[in-house]
Amino acid sequence: MQPRTNPESPARTAPRPSDDATPVVTPPIDVLETDDALTVLIDVPGVDADSLELSVAREKLELTAHRRAPLFEPAYRYRRTFQIPREVDADGIDAKLEDGVLTLRFPKRVTPTSRSIRVRTS
C-alpha cells in the first residue's frame, strides 16, 4: 500500500476526531545514507495507509498519522516534521508503509562536481 503524498496540501481521507484534542507523539526515526539516496525509517505502529498524511512544502516534509488505538487511552497521533536537505530531490520521494514502519526514500540530486568554464579572449 502506498500512502498518499501530495505537495502543498495533505490528503485527507477518513473522518477523525478533533485534531486539537488528540495528544501528539513524536515517533523515533533512523536515517540511513547511501551514495544515491537518503532513507528515513519511522516507527508508527498502529497506522495504516488511510490514516497517514505526508505533505511536502518548501523544503519541509510533514508527517501526521492517527493511530488506531482502541485499547490505549486516549488515542493519539504521530507527528514529525523534517527539513529536507538540498542534496535530495523532494519530488522523488518514495514512501512505503509496512508492519507499522514507514520508509521514506529521498533520491539525491545528481549534481556535477565541476564544470569547465570557457574563457573569452579578445
Place this chain on the structure above:
Amino acid sequence: MPVAARDVTRALPRAERAVVEDTMLFSEMNDAFRMLDALERRLDAGRNERARGGAARVGLRDDGEALLLVAELPGVRLDEVEVLLETDVLTLRASRRRSLPEGARLVRAERPEVQLVRQIELPTRVDADAVTASMRDGVLQVRLPKAAEARPRRIPIAHASSERPTN
C-alpha cells in the same frame, strides 16, 4: 578588457555527501511533544509483571469477557515474536535488529533495537484453548477469553420477607 574568469567551482553545491558535523542532515522543527512517557504510565499492565529489555510498549486490558494483551512491535517479523501461555503466566518474547544495507551509513539512530522478554502473571483464569493472537500494522494483539468460572456472573438475590409474627 575582459574580466578574468573567476574560479566558480567552490560556489557550486557539493555533490559529495554532506558531512554530519556540518549540520544535522535532518533538523526537526517539532520535537516538543513527548506524551509517550505519560501514556506508558497509564497503561493497564498486569499487576505482577517482570519486564526486561526493549522499548516496546506492552499493555494488558480486561474487557469483562477476555484479557487483551497489546504490544507495539513495529517492524518485528512474525518469526521474531513468541507468545507462550503456561497456566497463569503469559510470556511475550520479541526481537528486532536494525539491518543496515551494504554501503549504507547510519546517520541517525533513534529507533530502539528490541530484545523484549515480558512475563505477566494473569489476574484471572483464562481458557487456554480459546486464546488467539494476531499482528497488524506492527501491533500484536493477544486475546485470552476468561475461563467460564472467572467471568462475572450475576447472582440472583432472593427476596426475604420480614414479617412480624402476630401474637
